[in-house]
Amino acid sequence: MKIADRAKQIAPSLTLEITARAKKMKADGMRVVSFAAGEPDFNTPDYIVEAAHEALNNGLTKYTPASGTPALKKAICLKLKNDNALDYEPSNIVVSNGAKHSLFNAFMAILNPGDEVIIPSPYWLSYPELVKMAGGVPVFVETKPENSFKITPAELAKAITPKTKAFVLNNPNNPTGAVYTRSEINALAAEIEKHEIFVVSDEIYEKLTYERRHHSIAAYSDILKERTVVINGMSKTYAMTGWRIGYAAADERIASAMSSMQSHSTSNANSIAQYASQVALSDRLHGDAFLESMKATFDARRALMMLRLQRLGVEFIEPKGAFYVMMSVKKFIGKQYDGQRIRSAFDFASVLLEQALVAVIPCESFGAPDYVRLSYAASEIDIERGLDAISAFVSQLKD
Ligand code: PMP
Ligand code: GLU
Numbered sequence: 001m002k003i004a005d006r007a008k009q010i011a012p013s014l015t016l017e018i019t020a021r022a023k024k025m026k027a028d029g030m031r032v033v034s035f036a037a038g039e040p041d042f043n044t045p046d047y048i049v050e051a052a053h054e055a056l057n058n059g060l061t062k063y064t065p066a067s068g069t070p071a072l073k074k075a076i077c078l079k080l081k082n083d084n085a086l087d088y089e090p091s092n093i094v095v096s097n098g099a100k101h102s103l104f105n106a107f108m109a110i111l112n113p114g115d116e117v118i119i120p121s122p123y124w125l126s127y128p129e130l131v132k133m134a135g136g137v138p139v140f141v142e143t144k145p146e147n148s149f150k151i152t153p154a155e156l157a158k159a160i161t162p163k164t165k166a167f168v169l170n171n172p173n174n175p176t177g178a179v180y181t182r183s184e185i186n187a188l189a190a191e192i193e194k195h196e197i198f199v200v201s202d203e204i205y206e207k208l209t210y211e212r213r214h215h216s217i218a219a220y221s222d223i224l225k226e227r228t229v230v231i232n233g234m235s236k237t238y239a240m241t242g243w244r245i246g247y248a249a250a251d252e253r254i255a256s257a258m259s260s261m262q263s264h265s266t267s268n269a270n271s272i273a274q275y276a277s278q279v280a281l282s283d284r285l286h287g288d289a290f291l292e293s294m295k296a297t298f299d300a301r302r303a304l305m306m307l308r309l310q311r312l313g314v315e316f317i318e319p320k321g322a323f324y325v326m327m328s329v330k331k332f333i334g335k336q337y338d339g340q341r342i343r344s345a346f347d348f349a350s351v352l353l354e355q356a357l358v359a360v361i362p363c364e365s366f367g368a369p370d371y372v373r374l375s376y377a378a379s380e381i382d383i384e385r386g387l388d389a390i391s392a393f394v395s396q397l398k399d
Contacts, residue, residue, distance in 0.1 A: 108258070210298075236322075337351050
């Protein structure tokens with residue numbers, strides 16, 4: 001008996017796999033430094049944890065409406081209004097099991113088999129797999145260093161064909177850390193208005209920008225708002241990766257299709273986490289204080305990481321947002337470590353983990369085969385220790 005062709009096309013998530021491998025090595029007593037993590041290394045703030053206790057004590061342990069509680073949806077609408085100048089009604093909001101699930105629902109709602117989805121590269125590795133699961137065809141557009149790895153309106157226009165159904169904008173970007181300026185967003189939006197395509201705007205790193213603010217493309221015009229599915233969530237902003245709450249804001253037709261599909265697959269997201277998320281978003285005083293301190297910590301680590309990479313003498317992409325740096329390993333490919341030939345970024349990451357006990361993510365599945373991704377969701381001590389180990393490792397590479 002054969003399994004579905006669909007299943008054979010999908011690769012497992014390498015980020016989750018390597019993160020889990022590094023965690024296991026640590027649990028086994030090895031002194032691993034992990035730059036693999038795609039999650040803040042902060043605890044969820046106390047006021048949110050307390051809200052979860054409150055939810056449990058008050059019996060909020062039952063099914064909720066599939067697309068989320070009315071109170072959480074209201075809090076999300078208020079957030080989108082205050083932070084992003086976007087006016088939505090609760091009927092436009094769908095709360096799901098993490099932003100990844102929101103993305104899955106969004107592609108399922110907008111794609112027909114064979115529809116093309118434009119994805120600027122480098123990209124977060126789940127987009128192509130999610131598009132394929134929904135029957136779509138990922139179309140990659142390579143962004144250029146001279147444009148700070150941001151897609152230009154001309155590049156987008158060139159990639160659009162009669163089969164194009166959607167464009168994925170991940171701003172701030174994982175893995176490059178690119179953040180679009182308002183005028184760059186406006187220029188892209190003006191191009192999109194000329195075509196009949198949807199935008200899937202993944203804004204999950206919205207709050208983690210260091211040199212400029214984030215601007216949502218949906219706020220450009222009513223036309224853009226109608227065509228855009230805004231994706232966001234609690235994971236990165238409030239250090240709530242394990243709670244699994246993400247959300248989408250979209251035109252009612254799309255939102256209601258997403259909600260119907262979710263009602264037959266996972267039903268509602270966890271009721272306790274939904275209440276805690278409502279409190280997280282509504283208590284701005286605590287929320288903003290937490291965010292400010294987390295962001296300042298990330299910014300200091302970003303500076304340290306860049307300083308150490310400069311000293312190492314490698315090329316890297318200077319990040320303006322999120323918590324990742326892409327480091328080029330091009331000059332190490334073809335060399336060997338203790339008889340082990342390094343033929344790819346994947347080999348570099350594997351041998352580095354085995355020999356130097358440092359976990360990084362090879363970027364082949366991010367569409368950037370010359371790079372590895374280092375997350376600076378790690379303490380300054382770990383950044384120093386990890387970069388010491390990487391320096392020692394590369395100094396032992398031989399031709
Ligand atoms: N989008 C991007 C760009 C991400 O890096 C992540 C990280 N997992 C997600 C979406 C999904 O986050 P989550 O499912 O934890 O909300
Ligand atoms: N988004 C994070 C990352 O890129 C978390 C892992 C995942 O969901 O893929 O590492």
